[in-house]
Amino acid sequence: MIREDEADTLVATVERVAAEGWPHHFVGAWLTLDVHSALEAVGLTAAFSAALGAADIPCNALAARHHEHLLVPADRADEAGAALEALWAR
Numbered sequence: 001m002i003r004e005d006e007a008d009t010l011v012a013t014v015e016r017v018a019a020e021g022w023p024h025h026f027v028g029a030w031l032t033l034d035v036h037s038a039l040e041a042v043g044l045t046a047a048f049s050a051a052l053g054a055a056d057i058p059c060n061a062l063a064a065r066h067h068e069h070l071l072v073p074a075d076r077a078d079e080a081g082a083a084l085e086a087l088w089a090r
Helices: 014-020 044-054 074-089
Strands: 028-032 060-063 068-073
Touching: 028 074, 044 060, 044 068, 044 074, 068 074
Parallel strands: none
Antiparallel strands: 028 068, 060 068
């Protein structure tokens, strides 16, 4: 959960949201980058953002200690995966 002055954001499964009766505004797929990243890494966010942006795929990133986790529209998860795979294949 992320608390902001305007509203809270909660990442939860579709099943949990339905069971709790919570409103939702975005149904996404959770993608985890297999590259080991550090919070101090420079350029990783720019690289995957550019690749997804070039494919016109929205993305919200969650940085963790060892990996980046991306939330993309659920119906575009395969496209996002292909765009990211193409990025790492370069």
